[in-house]
Amino acid sequence: MKFVDTNIFLRFLLWDDVAKAEACRKFFEKALEHHEPLYTTPLVVAEIVWVLEKFYKYPRDKVVEAVLRILNTEILYVDNKEILMESLGFYKLKKIDFIDAYNAVVMIERGINFIFSYDKDFDSIKSIHRQEP
DSSP states (O other), rough: OOEEEEEHHHHHHHOHHHHHHHHHHHHHHHHTTTTEEEEEEEHHHHHHHHIIIIIIIOOOOHHHHHHHHHTTTEEEEETTTHHHHHHHHHHSOOOOOOHHHHHHHHEEEEOOOOOEOOOGGGGGGGGOOOOOO
């Protein structure tokens, strides 16, 4: 198994450096052909979302599309992949930051319905009750 970092996914998605993008395409193609498992973390996924949204000014629907393209890669293993997929739904539909969306999904899955936070994004999720200290 090989670990894939954020910048490899970004070069492949963005094609802002053609030589690197082509090398990344070949890397992923070879891994798929040889059924060679790849691994990354939810933090890498969060960084991809952040870079696409903040630096490249992608709209949320394009960010979601790009990240789903990555997460749906059959040879890619990511811890909490299901939580990441659900988080993308909150991120897109509720207009909540991706990290907050991820935390909200984790809370819901663990039966936690109270959060102490000044972040009002959580107010858009009916099953979560936000309270300020």
